[in-house]
Amino acid sequence: xxxxxxxxxxxxxxxxxxxxxxxxxxxxxxxxxxxxxxxxxxxxxxxxxxxxxxxxxxxxxxxxxxxxxxxxxxxxxxxxxxxxxxxxxxxxxxxxxxxxxxxxxxxxxxxxxxxxxxxxxxxxxxxxxxxxxxxxxxxxxxxxxxxxxxxxxxxxx
Numbered sequence: 001x002x003x004x005x006x007x008x009x010x011x012x013x014x015x016x017x018x019x020x021x022x023x024x025x026x027x028x029x030x031x032x033x034x035x036x037x038x039x040x041x042x043x044x045x046x047x048x049x050x051x052x053x054x055x056x057x058x059x060x061x062x063x064x065x066x067x068x069x070x071x072x073x074x075x076x077x078x079x080x081x082x083x084x085x086x087x088x089x090x091x092x093x094x095x096x097x098x099x100x101x102x103x104x105x106x107x108x109x110x111x112x113x114x115x116x117x118x119x120x121x122x123x124x125x126x127x128x129x130x131x132x133x134x135x136x137x138x139x140x141x142x143x144x145x146x147x148x149x150x151x152x153x154x155x156x157x
Contacts, residue, residue, distance in 0.1 A: 067122035067134045074118055074139075080111040082148075089117060089133050099124070100133040107138050108149050114142030 078097055080087025085102040098121065105111060119133035141147055146156045 063122055067120050070120045070122075072118050072120055074116070075133075077111040077113055077115040077117055077138075077142075079113055082110050087111060089119060089136070098131060098133045100136050104132070104134045105136045109138055109141065109155075110148045110150060111136070111138060112142055112145050112147055114145065116140035116142075 074092045075089040075098070076092065078088040078090045080100070082102070087100050088097040089100055090097055098119070100111075100119070109115075111117065116139050117133075117136050118139055119136045121131040122134045124130045124132050146154050148154055
C-alpha cells in the first residue's frame, strides 16, 4: 500500500518561513519590468551596437542641467517616425536640421510634418559637434492633418 505521509512528486513541499524573519532587501531593488537592473544581460548580437545618442535615460545629469537652463528655440517638425523613434526639426532661424529622439518629446501628440514646436538643445557626444533637440513641445498642430496620440487615438485637426 502507499504511505499516506509520502508526498507525490508533483507536489513539492513548500518551505516553512517564520513571519518574524526580517525581510532581506538588497540595493538596487529588482523591479518587475525594469531593464536597468537586470541580473543577466544578453550579449549583443552580431552587428548590434549600443546607441551612441543620449536619450532621457542615458543623458548625464550635468548635460540635462545644461540643456534645461538653455534658451528655448522655435521650429517646425520636418519629419518624425514613431516606429524608428526619431525625427528632425527645421529651426525657424534657419540652419541645419536638428535631430529629436522619441524620449525627448513632451505632450500627448506624436509630432507630424508641419507641426510648430519649441525645444531646447543638447550636444551629442562623443565629440559634441552636433546638437539634438530636448524638451520638445508641440505648440501648434498642423491644420488639415490627422494627428495620433501616444495611446494610438487618431484626431484630425
